[in-house]
Amino acid sequence: MTAGWCSRTVRAAVFAAVCVLLAALGHVMMSGSRVPAWVLAAGLTVSGAAGWCLAGRERGLPLIVTVVVAAQTGWLAAPLRLLLLLAPPIVPDRLRVRVRRPQSDHAPRLLLLVHAITSRGPPAGTAVI
Template identity: 40%
Template sequence: MTASLPFRLARAAVFAVVCVTLSVLAHLLGGGSVAGPVMAGGLLLAFGAAAAASGRERSLAVILPLLAGLQVVLHVLFSLSHTPAVHMAHGHAHQGLAPSTGMLVAHAGAAALIALWLARGEAALWGLLHRSTARLCQVLLVVFPDPVHEPVAVVTAPEPGRPCSVAVAHAAPRRGPPFTQVFAFSS
């Protein structure tokens, strides 16, 4: 089953909002700050990546790499948007492209948990759509049953006349021995 355009856009929007919101919250908890235009750019980036992959049901094997890649891109985007004074004021002294081991573990754990969550939601959503489609078909068959088709009389053209004698034309074809032999065996 493939998704229609409005459904694809809605799924991509949910994915992008979840991805960027959790990334921004984690970045803020880590001592960083995120400017509004940078957050909007991250949202558009995540939406574009998710829209490209939202045509049909996606498994964990597709969601996890997509989410991990977006985590890396969003981390770099958010880290590069800081000024050096903001880094020092919050004790956030690392460079934006070289995160610490703790930050890598946090990003990997968050990506794995969010990917599991989104994959379960994806499976539940598509299961619901399959069941509701099947149920709708059942209801439609009850409301609009197949019309009963009346048999149509088939009129066949007579066979073209064959030349035959009158005796053969009125003979009734039967299986078995001739009638005279039957009386011969029964007496």
């Protein structure tokens, strides 16, 4: 199914406007500086042209899912790769030796008390304030 040029243009314009406005809003919120008008115009032109080219016919679900997964993988994997590339290697200064504390003689009785309270409830006749 192909779309007419009018609906194709309207869809591309709305797509471009939403993309550019969301990107500009995110930039302003995170950096605190305004986005120049020429950058907004260039982004509107590029995303509008891409939207117009892609709005020519109806796409199937397998193609849409494949493109979205590929795009999200690229967007999410790039910062991780950069982080791993720039992070210095972690090398321990010295070997850590853990010293185990000796077990107390009261520990088995305490566990038995915890088991008795949680499985049967508190002993009868105790006052709860």
